[in-house]
Amino acid sequence: MLLQSHREYKPGIYEIELLPALPAAWKSGRVTGLKARGNMTIDMEWANGKLTSARIVSNNGNPVVVSAKSRLKSDVAHENDGNRLIFSKKEKVYKITAE
Secondary structure, X not given: OOEEEEEEEEXXXXXXXXXXXXXXXXXXXXXXEEEEOOOEEEEEEEEOOEEEEXXXXXXXXXXXXXXXXXXXXXXXXXXXXXXXXXXXXXXXXXXXXXX
């Protein structure tokens, strides 16, 4: 599974989990144009089974919460607890890197 977005963080703000159950055969890869709840479009890359980067486009300009098993970083995140980024400002594009 490449992403999951069923969980609501707050009313109208969804949490997008990146690479929650990546198949073992897909050690490295890239995907573009995935859709998630809240009218989000996701592009992401991974290597050795771990997320390396992601780009999330909020087609409505809405806030979003992003989580992954990797440690996440972003310059525009409102909050960062390591594996979860909270983007509370209404932005159009959220860029994420991972360790």
